[in-house]
Amino acid sequence: MFKSILGKGLMYRTYGSNANKVYSFDQFKSLVQNPSSRVVLVDVREPSELADYKLPHAINIPYKTKPDALSLSGSQFKVNMGFEKPSKDKELVFFCAKGIRAAAAKDIASKNGYPNTAVYPGSMTEWLANGGRDIK
Numbered sequence: 001m002f003k004s005i006l007g008k009g010l011m012y013r014t015y016g017s018n019a020n021k022v023y024s025f026d027q028f029k030s031l032v033q034n035p036s037s038r039v040v041l042v043d044v045r046e047p048s049e050l051a052d053y054k055l056p057h058a059i060n061i062p063y064k065t066k067p068d069a070l071s072l073s074g075s076q077f078k079v080n081m082g083f084e085k086p087s088k089d090k091e092l093v094f095f096c097a098k099g100i101r102a103a104a105a106k107d108i109a110s111k112n113g114y115p116n117t118a119v120y121p122g123s124m125t126e127w128l129a130n131g132g133r134d135i136k
Contacts, residue, residue: 021117022118023118023120024122025126025127028127032135033135039090039091039093040090041055041057042058042060042092043058043060043095044094044095045060045062045101046065053124053128053133055124055127055132058095059083061081066080070085070108070112070114071112072085088113089116091116091117091118092109092117093119093120094118094120095120095123095124095127096123097123097125098124099119099121099123099125102119102121103121106118
């Protein structure tokens with residue numbers, strides 16, 4: 001099934017049973033304020049983009065420079081990324097700057113066997129516009 005991203009006419013293919021799960025600002029805010037061992041927040045921006053703002057508790061898997069990271073074995077992932085590969089029993093919630101890379105990364109995760117994935121389409125643009133820097 002193909003979906004349009006944010007009404008911009010960009011298309012991506014969805015996989016898995018959780019193909020359409022998205023988080024609103026308030027839902028994402030709740031995830032940030034109440035971290036859960038069952039949910040992994042995945043920032044797919046490039047490391048240079050993190051200099052302005054890095055979300056607490058999020059891991060960084062850059063979509064542009066490391067698009068195949070989730071296809072690596074656990075040991076290869078740790079060597080390449082510097083931290084443990086997320087378990088497939090976790091929910092991965094993807095975000096970026098504007099939501100486009102997050103949706104594409106979510107699709108890649110689904111193709112690599114992650115059945116529980118979601119996207120925060122507002123991403124950092126919406127987060128920061130709504131006072132995200134001050135949310136703890």
